[in-house]
Amino acid sequence: MLEVTGLTKTYGSLLAVDDLSFKLEQGEFATLLGPSGCGKSTTLHAIAGLREATAGTVYLRGEDVTDVPTNERNIGFVFQHSALFPHMTAKENITYGLKMQEFTGRDHDEQAEHFLEMVELGDHGDHKPTELSGGQQRRLSLARALAYEPDILLLDEPLTGLDRVLRETMRNEIKKIQREVDVTTLHVTHDQAEALSMSDRVIVMNDGQKEQEGPAKELYRNPQTEFVAEFVGKSTKFTGTAASPSAGGDGDGQVVAANATAVNVGDLQIHAAAAGGAADERLSLYVRPEEIDVHETPGGGDAVNSFSATVNHIEYLGHRNEIEATLEDGTNVTAYGDAAVDVEIGDEVTIQFDPEDVIVL
């Protein structure tokens, strides 16, 4: 449905998008995820034709649309701050698009009503955008972009500026409507929670380049780069050098399996089930907070990857606690503790995690 090849955009000497290529299948919901300034928004604007690409090609429905003006691309675009026409009513905002796109599928009035109903604004057709709440404005903006049945829906951080609770409800609503209309969607956000919860596939971008793409689960469980590991989800990072297996095991007296890795991080040695690099190679290890167990008994333990630590911060999240503890070498570890685990700031605890759960990069 959508294919982007070799997309490049420079602003003077600044390289905003660097040879980016990706593809979207019919009906797919994909997200471009990355920090601000990574080029994701520029990419979206180039696909819409609102910004001219320096190099590269954009295909829609298999056609090269790189030089087709925006108004002839048949796209739906939801802008960061809705961009509703203030001088038109909610309904007129929708019929404007129907008229401009010369929509013939149905009577314009009926189609507008139908989409107003779909975004639960059936009673607000006569209201001006300023008379709508923030959430209603976003929904109207979505309805306006979808009413003329575009081939692709482009969402440019559509939830910016809404409060957290509203963002979470809106996420579900957008996803629901997207599925109902079955429109191919490319969504841009810097919010990883938004990306993970809404998308079939996430494309992580950094510095104008694609870091990794895949389903949310895949990105979270198997990040391919340090950037992805750090940007997607929380984790504790250890950096150290690979211990040489042939040196006769390690300090804990554990035997290191052939394709497993032991890494010296300061005075500690961490074991990972995944294969790492050659001896003395610098490695980064990541452990997700839900994989780290916190035991109230201090002093570490004999088990693998079991260390003593001092609790320095606890965040009570209701169903669980987010515990931050400092290891002897000063590394801060973030763990999700069961609500039953009863620790306080300053307590000596033992933290422990399975070598299977250590991500080696």
Added chain:
Amino acid sequence: MRTVKISDSFLPSSVRKRVTPRTLVGIGVLWLTLCFIVPIVFLLYESLNFGEGHLLANYEQALAWTYINVLGRTFVYALVTTILTLILGYLTAYYIAFKSSRPMVLLALVLLPLWVAIIIRFFGVRLFFLQSGPVQQLFGTDFGILFSRNGVVLGLISALLPFAVLPMYNSLRAIDDDLINASRTLGAGQFQTLRSVILPLSFSGIVAATLFVFILAAGSYLAPSIMGGPANNMMANIIADTQSYSIPLASAMAVVFTGLLLILVGLFNHFANVSEVLGDL
């Protein structure tokens, strides 16, 4: 009562305490009273006839056919000037707001003529079209500009263009780029976007520009006296001439002229909702 905070080092505290919003408003009210309201009261008084004959005798004279003729001409010139200045000004403002890469420079160029006295600019325009000027040298004709209706309107347009560009540029620049982008993604071409989005959203600037240009053009004295001939006199010229021999008659003419102008602005207000626009300024 709340006192206005004036820069601490600027005035001693004893003075500062006595400077209230009322004081500040008072200065303005006093100024308006002395320089605007009192003269108008005098004008009204002067226009009435307390001697022999009818109380409104001066008005009867002021509404004589010749003067009505000038009055009509004044408003026609003002109207034509307003329409042409608005079109030219809108195009200029549109270009500066959306197409130019250095809007501030262009805006400065638009404002630059205001640094030169109007009379000098009119003489400049006139020199341009004189027998020995470049236009006649090149084309052998002044295109009916000199000492004519066209000259007056051309002079007025050149003098009043900045007053049209500024408010319209402001209202155009205030339009969020994403609204224009939205219109494009919704399938509208440039012209459609101009008509359905940009024009309505810059309406307040157009209304403000209309008022500025029309009022200033209608009251113009220099343009007809320098650019026009005797047949192109406007109301201000006639009033000034009359004033040299009959202040009562000139006063009555001034009252009639101002009254009509107010009625026209009132009508315009009725249709374009000026109060809403001026509130936005």
